[in-house]
Amino acid sequence: MQAIHKRLQALTLLIAEDDESTLKWLSRVLSIYFKEVRVAKDAMQALELFKESPSDVIISDIEMPQVDGLHLLQKISQLSPNTIRVVMTAYNTPEYINIAVESNVDFYLKKPIDIDEFLVAISSSVSKGSILSEEIFLNEDYSYSYKQKLVKKGQESIKLTKKEVLLLELLLKNRKSIVSIEQIEHSVWQESVSADAIRMVVAGIRKKLYQGVIENVKGLGYRIE
Structure with missing residues (x-):
């Protein structure tokens, strides 16, 4: 985990999740690994935060009020193609997976997400050059x-x-x-x-x-x- 921490410690993360307990848990745990973690309770708030200051990584729930997470990540891909986009959902059906692929999502994780799986996925993207080196x-x-x-x-x-x-x-x-x-x-x-x-x-x-x-x-x- 030390190698993963070294790769992620310079990156910023934005979390979009409407469940308050999940949002607090993710923020608390991931703040250990990332330089900065910002949180949003819905897609519109997440988009505003991203426009103010783009993040290196964004992880979003799919099911959120007003605007869903996939539409949010589609918009993020237009604003910042190099931002790593991760979607998390309680649903794991082929329909959801196909929609995620069409939305240019980099990673699709089933809730409750495995933190180690998430960290390894992001670390792998960094090593492949998805995020700019030092x-x-x-x-x-x-x-x-x-x-x-x-x-x-x-x-x-x-x-x-x-x-x-x-x-x-x-x-x-x-x-x-x-x-x-x-x-x-x-x-x-x-x-x-x-x-x-x-x-x-x-x-x-x-x-x-x-x-x-x-x-x-x-x-x-x-x-x-």
């Missing part, structure tokens, strides 16, 4: 250190502003996918901002790194290849 290669001898929150070029360290760090990490988390302006607003500013404000941060990153590091996809958003 230091990630960019291009042209540049790399980004998540631990130190700075860019490295060889032996040189390049400091970034808080907004530059938030934007770069958001783009890296969704690498090769287009990150919309809405996603950037929610994750970096947590409010609506002008296009010029976003362009200034992008320009700052390009100036400190290299011109092609961030691609502007006209009318859609930005991405890093």
Whole structure:
């Protein structure tokens, strides 16, 4: 379990569960392994929390009032394709499993979930690269250190502003996918901002790194290849 703890201790987790006792139990146990655990009593609250600050992993019950967990995870997959999505349910019928597969769920766990099974599944995804490693290669001898929150070029360290760090990490988390302006607003500013404000941060990153590091996809958003 020590190896699993090491892999998970830098990750954030969001739990969506309408049963209060289950929610408290999961939060208490999983807080031992994850850097941060946030909880939501329904899908709408979970979505708002995720938009405020995306999580590396989300685990959700299927049966919840108003909006079910599968629709929540579908929305999460659109906002952040690299977030690991786990569904838990008391039902284990082929119908539910097929719906889960169609909803782009990464793992399907039957309630009451086996904590060890959950931890091993997430740890396996991390080792396969579903979650970004502590230091990630960019291009042209540049790399980004998540631990130190700075860019490295060889032996040189390049400091970034808080907004530059938030934007770069958001783009890296969704690498090769287009990150919309809405996603950037929610994750970096947590409010609506002008296009010029976003362009200034992008320009700052390009100036400190290299011109092609961030691609502007006209009318859609930005991405890093």
